[in-house]
Amino acid sequence: MTALFKQIKTTYIYHWTIWIILIFFKLIMDYSVFGNSFFMMNVKLFIIAIILFYINYYLVLPFIIRQTPKKIIIITVLVIVVYVALMIFFLPPLPKHMLKDFPKNGKMIPFQHGISLYDVFFRIGIFSTIFSTLLFFVDKWIENAKKIKALEFERQSSELKILREQINPHFFFNALNSIYSLSIIKSEETPRVILILSDIMRYVLNNKNGNKNNLNDEISNIKKYIEIQSIRFNTFNNIHYEFYGNFTSYEIEPLLLLTFVENAFKYADLKKGPLDIKIHLEGGLLDFSVRNFYGKKIFEDGKDNKLGIENTKMKLNLLYPGKYKLDIEDNDSEYKVNLKLNLN
Template structure:
């Protein structure tokens, strides 16, 4: 696009296709010819006068919406806008009156009573008001299109921002999880544990799920539960008989979709803060399909009081809360409670 076109179009929010411009002006021209032809009972005169005036209408309208408004209204220079608009209207009045006198009729104001002269106050006001009507009509249409365009663009931008932040948050979960698991694997290798190879295999399966299977914003709940089971198996390899876990499913989950990797941080915390050394780690996980089109997730584990005073926190839970806010706005419920020596997480989310 040339510099001239850039200069004239850079401040417009939307570009209306040319065919709509042509359709609008053609329809408006026909309407005006019929309207004034009927008024004067002289359609030939109406056709000639509109052929003279319509190119001038088009010039002043586009000059206003593509130059004056972007240059002065959008920059809040209202006095200059009024000055240049009035000056443009007076120039147009002079050209229109001259052309009508030379090409159409010597009576420059046939709708007025009696013989009227050009460049009188009443005639100038009447013509300028007529032009202002056209300018205001088309400007309102253009600004309406711009408003719709900007609204849609803002909505799309918000969606892009949301998706970008969600992708970032999801990507943060993966290194967070791998970091913890590799630390565990490192501890097992130091102990020369026989279960270290099995840990590597389980970790490989989980990496395949995260890196290759999780590509959509929502995945089947069934797949996510299988992933959670793999994680529990991984922790059982690490802790051995110290881990007691079970998953309970209530309702039909076949067609339910959930955000990937949403529940894992809560389950990770069961092992990270679950119990003191050499004590049993008990984890109970439940998924329940509720009647109000909600999915309820619960995880309960025996609680280590040391967790209260531990000031070092991971990014997992904070990450999940932010994801929930972005995905579901205020349509989710997250509660955490401590009962005796048990830590309970309850999460309700809308069913997708």
């Protein structure tokens, strides 16, 4: 009963809008054709039609659709056969005075003797059955479309949550490798790197609620990661980065850009060439690019690289459909990534 009440509550508004339109249309048509609206007769007619409509809508049709396809066909055929047979059997003869007077003055002569049992079960019944069946399946289609949309949203949310969980451990693993490299050579910068990494970890953990983050905070986090890597590669001076734009006015998915920066440092061979990172923001359009040279290591450990990139692509598809363009170039020694993202 609770489910039935909820269904009635969600559908009654536009159902009754349709009924009101039909009633007024019938009254206007009767008045224009017969010169009389036959108000009381139409009231009775629509009360009967509404009762038959909702008996079919809420009781008969839900019962039928719960059956197997074979039973549905059998029930439908039996109902049609019995209905047509009874309609033919109970079809009343046309009154002689109607045959004599029809048509009169170019107008149709209405049924003047009230509503008979035949009218209730056949004329009004056919209208109510067809009308309620059509509306029932339209409502079911709308309801199923909403369920599919809700399930798709739930699927995307679950998928995005999984992607976030995959990215974060992958990132920390690479960052810890950097600290490990410094600890081996007993670098004096190791405590400082650990402190910076703790700030990055705090940033990541504070953004696990699924919300987008301020772009300026995201850029600051990327700068901290670059600082860690710059300390690690302190013998090289060919790490270049350039950030330009009013980042505080926009939001972005946390760690979305860091994946590309992380991969660039992980596979970069700074002896072969520079590592360049550029982030420009203008009018809500983010232009992000990373370029690095690499050696054989990327082929030996290419699986992790592909996983991070593929996860980022999936996040872009889920969060920014139709609002980004991602180009990746690989010429066997140089790797380029360019992402144009509309943050408006």
